[in-house]
Amino acid sequence: MPLVQHPEYPEAALLRLEESVPCRETQVSTLLSIFGERQHFSFPALFIYGHTSSGKTFVMQTLLKTLELPHVFVNCIECFTSRLLLEEVLRQLQHLSPTEDLPPPPPPSCDTFNDFIRLFKQTVTPKLQDQTVYVVLDNAEQLRDMEANILPGFLRLQELTERNVTVVLLSEIVWELLRPNTGCCEPLPLYFPDYSIGHLQKILSHDHPPEYSFDFYAAYVNILLGVFYPVCRDLKELRHLAALNFSKYCEPVVQGAANERDTRRLWKNIESHLKKAMQTVYLREISSSQWERLQQADGEPGQLKGLSAHAHVELPYYSKFLLIAAYLASYNPARTDKRFFVKHHGKIRKINFQKKHEKTSNHLLGPKPFPLDRLLAILYSIVDKRVAPTANIFCQITSLVTLQLLTLVGHDDQLNGPRYKCNVSLDFIRAISRTVNFDIIKYLYDFL
Template sequence: MPALVEQPGYAQEKLAALSKRVLCRETQASTLLALLGEPEHYSYPSIFVYGHRASGKSHVTESMLQELELPHVVVSCVECVSSGLLLEQTLLSFFGPEAPALLPRAPSLSDFVRVYKQLRAESPSLQTHYIVLDRAEVLRDMEVNLLPGLLRLQELVDDNVSVILLSEIDWSKFRLNTGCLEPLLVHFPDYSKAELQLILEQDFHPLYSPELYSLFISILLGVFYSVCRDLRELRHLAALNFSKFCEPLGKGEAKESDTHKLWRNIEPHLKKAMQTVYLREVSSVQWEQQQLMEEKEAGALKGLSAYAHVELPYYSKFLLIAAYLASYNPARTDRRFFVKHHGKIKKTNFLKKHEKTSNHLLGPKPFPLDRLLAIFYSVVDSRVAPTASIFSQISSLVTLQLLTQVGHDDQLDSPKYKCAVSLDFIQVISRTVSFDIIRYLYDFL
């Protein structure tokens, strides 16, 4: 950090230690250091630090205040459900457990200013006091006068105090119609790929060489960097998958230099982890246990998604089966599969020479509603009247994303659909209603 050399010996040692804790944030740390100034000089009333999640805002700010041993308090605005809790927590950190008792039951900002001035008069100090408000965007939903008052708190209490706001959104979303004191803005940009590589490499496992962990991080970023720039999320994914990466080493099947074997072992695990980025339906421990259970399972149930465990109504299962058949069978084959007295059909005419590619490889094709209902009435065991209940179940399958509605908006009289489930999934559904779907699929003739 270039600005640190001009500091006296005491501060230089503190800031040298700080530079090791805030990797790849030297520019932002130098900017904050310049804004804070000398400990006993008046600082700017308010500083607004903004940037995306996990970009180092809180870490750099708190680390700097701790290393410089400046009096400060860090308050999470998310944890404070009311402005009263925020004000009480500030007094508690600065003046001890007896200070909040001086406030009324539902304190306002004016009550806080009165008590703060009273307590500061009893224990005067020249050092700047810093109030750090994390997740400051929550302040917009509190009292109208709270945010403008905090921005000019130094003027209200007539004391050397500075408020630092940390937020994930920019200042333009905070501006009030009534006007308020403009804070100084400090932006924390997203980490680049090289910076993420450098930071994540610091978490290397003591049982393996740093070079191996650096290789693993390089592979991880190569897969996830295009969809995820969040340092916390990437660190979580690295901790979750490094043991899988090292399995061939523990079994003696590969060496650290066998990068191809290590990649082939970790590739399927990274594909599964890609489905859980930013989406925590279960905890990490439960997700690992689920992966172990899937590896032990055999047959059609292996590797199924969570939708396979969703129980559907009886006729919805047959509607889904009919939709799958309509998506993966050519329309000209319906007569052969679903008409009892279809007559003789020559095999040479039935199988076209140019149809060499499996329909399952080409993906599902759209089909009209009348074809879906025709197949449904052919495969269902009992005779079902075309009531509104059947049509509502089709809408429910679309809502569950088991069916996808396609086509133009003007085709209201004949909507088209596509089936959005896999072959393994539809086989499980078919077994629950004792229907052999393989016999009715064109690709398996």
């Protein structure tokens, strides 16, 4: 959908804007309608929200820069206190209207929001008063941690300063979670939906290397999205994965074993490669250069296979059994403990362990939290000799939490005690089990 022509902005600028922000024409047209003409007062406050990597920050920056609108852009994560935030807004505002033949003014000092209003009026020169100034606050959910008057004050900035200013809040949360309890002027909301698979295909295809054709790279992006789209919708992560794995995809073409249209052979070459890359989505366990070296050494004997950096961690003897017990407690229903860990449990009806009414395996549903006493009970059952619950055992549990192999949940509940979840994968726990000669598959409910 092309952008609607706007009499205030030249056609060339709108064409550049349309090329720079693909698949966001609807949102850009809405923003242009809200902004209106430069010299007219715009809406006092806008609230733009959507999931991460939905184009909020990029669209707003591109729109303001392409149309050369005076603006201040502040990241609230970097300016994590109210003083840093207010002073950064004033500092950028000073650079919008530099005074000729005079040295740059000293950085402003602003302790309260009343000082900010006074300095804001002084900084907005008559030249800036002829057009709307946009104050954009990215990651606006961080304003909840500042003084109670900061967010309501910014929403009323146009009224308090009596200047032509519009505040734009960019956030990943909905307005109901950000609205202050004291009440405030409601901003105009604008939602940025997630990119569809067609949008991602179009955006990622524009990154094709110049030495390869557009259709060849588009076919690669289509294969990549077919693998990663069900588990990852993040545009930045997908763009990183596309750049990281493209050399492996075009390897047969470089070697002369296939041409660009031989998609069957290209897919066969990269299929196992992408399955390994699935293990690193969002994790960043190894760097990109390490991943490339790992795949180059794929065919050499003795080289490292797989990606998990945890597979090479050295743990104490009982820590391995603690981690195994935690995995069993996370993925086995509590009602099956008697069958697996009690030697003389008597006769148990088989109907208790039929899974015909269960639609999904426990491994697909993810780890479940378990109490500390259940963890220790399973530990005592799988270790050959009796282990006393000494301080050493509890310290090793704490170490596993520190290593992020276990997660502590519900630690504020003093009545039931601490509860944990196991964070490791099945491949990792099988590798740990082999080091202590323990066949964990025999004790997992999903593999009965």
